[in-house]
Amino acid sequence: MSRSTTSLLTMAALLAAGLGLSACNTIAGAGKDASAVGHDVTRGANASGNAIDNKTGASKN
Numbered sequence: 001m002s003r004s005t006t007s008l009l010t011m012a013a014l015l016a017a018g019l020g021l022s023a024c025n026t027i028a029g030a031g032k033d034a035s036a037v038g039h040d041v042t043r044g045a046n047a048s049g050n051a052i053d054n055k056t057g058a059s060k061n
Contacts, residue, residue: 052058
């Protein structure tokens, strides 16, 4: 294999590795964002349920 081919393959491998690592960080960040939204929805649902219970005098069993 010629030196230029080896250099080209090395650069392609480094580029692919860099893109792969950055994609992992992006996916991890998206997972954290989705988890935060889920927690916010849960807190909102609990607050709504508590408000309904307080307004109607219902008790949780």
